[in-house]
Amino acid sequence: MIRTLLPLLLGLSTPLFFMPVLAQAAAPAALERLYDKVTCETSGQSFTGADLRQRLIGHAGLKMTGELLSAIESRNLGQLAATSTDPALSGLFASTVAVLSTPATSEARFTLARQGVLDPKARAIAFLNGDTDGISLSCKAASPPAPAVIVPTNEPAAKRRGLILADSKNDFIKPARERGFATLGFEEDKAADTRLLNASLALAIEPILFAKPSEATELRWTPFVQYNRRAARSGREEFNDLTLGNSLIFRNPNQADRAIGFGSLAFQTDDAAKAAVWVGDALIDFPRVRPCTRRDALGWAMRCNLSIVVDYADVQDPGDSQKLAELDAYFRGGMNLGLSAEQAFGFGVITISSSYNGRYDITSRKASGGIFSVGAGLRPSTGSNISLETRYTRGTTINTLVDVDKITLRLGYRL
Template sequence: MILRLLPLLLGLSTPVFFTPVLAQAAAPAALDRLYDKVHCETAGQSFTGADLRQRLIGQSGLTMTVELLIAIESRSLGQLAATSKDAALSGLLTSTETVLSTPMVAEARFLLTSQAQPDARASAIAFLNGDTDGISLACTAASTLPPPPTPAVFVPQKEPAAKQRGLILADSKNDFIKPARERGFATLGFEEDKAADTRLLNASLALAIEPMLFAKPSETTELRWTPFVQYNRRAARSGREEFNDLTLGNSIIFRNPTQPGRAIGFGSLAFQTDDAAKAAVWVGDALIDFPRVRPCTRRDALGWAMRCNLSIVVDYADVQDPGDSQKLAELDAYLRGGMNLGLSAEQAFGFGVITITSSYNGRYDITSRKASGGIFSVGAGLRPSAGSNISLETRYTRGTTINTLLDVDKITLRLGYRL
């Protein structure tokens, strides 16, 4: 995220330079100051709408707070500027309206091309959110003066970045498409299962190589793949209601890396067995995540940072050997459809970060209805910091598990770790 924000803090690498513009600038005359130090090497040289957006943000006099960084990253800066009482943010929105609503010839050396929008404020909000398609700034002539010297920039010395390990450790394979800070934790826990009337130890993890580039169908889309291992284990002294699920497979991730608000596709083909190799089930699934239709996306409510997810899932299984599973023994194959829903909130306190999460994963068996399942859970956890890879959590879970089709009604205390 820091690398993505460097252009905002230090300026882009293209030979374009600006002097600060007052955030309160609203009159068209302010455009002269906006373009004051833009250096055109040749006639026809153009700058994209993204360039123009970054320069407007960089010259607005904003103080880079956590709220502002999250708004820029999650493409909600326009909404924040429209509702904020901060003078710099309000001035940024006003300046953006002024720039986008100017005539085609904005200034003697430049030609501004933008989409015609009847609502200038809505257009400015969308532009600050990152919808910059169709907007560009072109030079009509080369600059007669040499470019100003690059100002010296002091960059605070930072700790050397930790070397990438090239591995992902999370709760399940579905976490591979999520940003690192939103992935579930691989866990080891103690649970009391009311449905089985027993106490068990529980382990859950998914381990994968960092997704590798497989192909680029176009300039704006890419396919990445990763082999993975997923393991779930419940163990009790009595052996009752005990199960283990070992899955080996490959996954494919389809996404537009330059547009974080667009849909993400995920698919996998895997062989499901157990650590004694008694079962043999071939499974495949496809998942589509819709960030833009989530009811909330990284919004704040009473100081709590809210996150939501919504995914549509289709999966298929061919049961060759059910092993010890009585549920799978009743099935030869199944085709299911369903969804994953999630809601989480977190807030930092002096002693750490409190998180509250809830989720529902449901599958409906289209073929025989024998493999239908749905599981609901709600939990609260404590982490040392917002970006910490360690978590202590208590969780209540009820329903029918998705893969093993066991009925559970349990309370779990678990320690989690992720990479």
């Protein structure tokens, strides 16, 4: 379970297949092989301070608890490890002190900033808290081959996927286990006084590295298609939106809790190609100012999100949308808010979530809209890509400006 959770929670770039060799209660008298702790594969390989920290934590064999998750998110892991009586945490702290205090050897070379300012214990606390600037490691020789790892048949090794399947394009900036589910469902719409079938999905390739403005920032892009359709069984289309576009993601890959920038430029139509609307938007996600971020409350794992959004549209052909027919263009500002909680039971994982997405038309006010939803779902396991959910939604849809007041039962899947 640790091997599955840590890459997601700590933002590791590759799966950690090497389990604890550092979980010792006291500092070792000597580091027999520093490479066993940071896994240098080739001569000349280098690690940033952030990568070194992630690898040390990944090898410590930590048991995920609410206290540990809270310490990681609030950047207090160093204080917790320094005072904890848990063998894994105290072993992590002892190994960190030893690694950061190791002089240059025939195997590796450290570059340590402010080494004379902080004592070894204070430096280790700051390092585990996330203060990794000025610390790097250069490997002078290759590590011995790692022993073969036998993967249990009931816990298959993770594999990289080339595609993302989620609920909307805004999910592309989220970790895999926080993305919304692409869904197919049945709904009772009180606003339209009808029963409808519902489909919602966004499909994209994995974000591709486009540029690295600096060592600490990167820009990734991905083409995507987004499709939403609500259709009565009689064939009358109540909602039909097909969007083709490109998105850009700007982030600091070494700081998972920093703000993330997201933008897209797309052509919005329908599957009959009746409408023609050019749309562009920009979004900033603020993980560190969320009121809660992976907190535990009465056994429930809580998660929040907050995003600020601006968007623009040039309506060339409104298609069947009566509200878009009243508009030539619009410029809007708004936000996306979300709150969710989940808890594992013997029969599966129960999830409860709510969200509000609002847009205010700064130009004409004719394109203002906001939609609120609350729901509950069931998943086979915490990391499952399948979900069965019921949800209540009310408001005005963001893109097509259709009024909805509905209850939905839907089956979801994501990649």
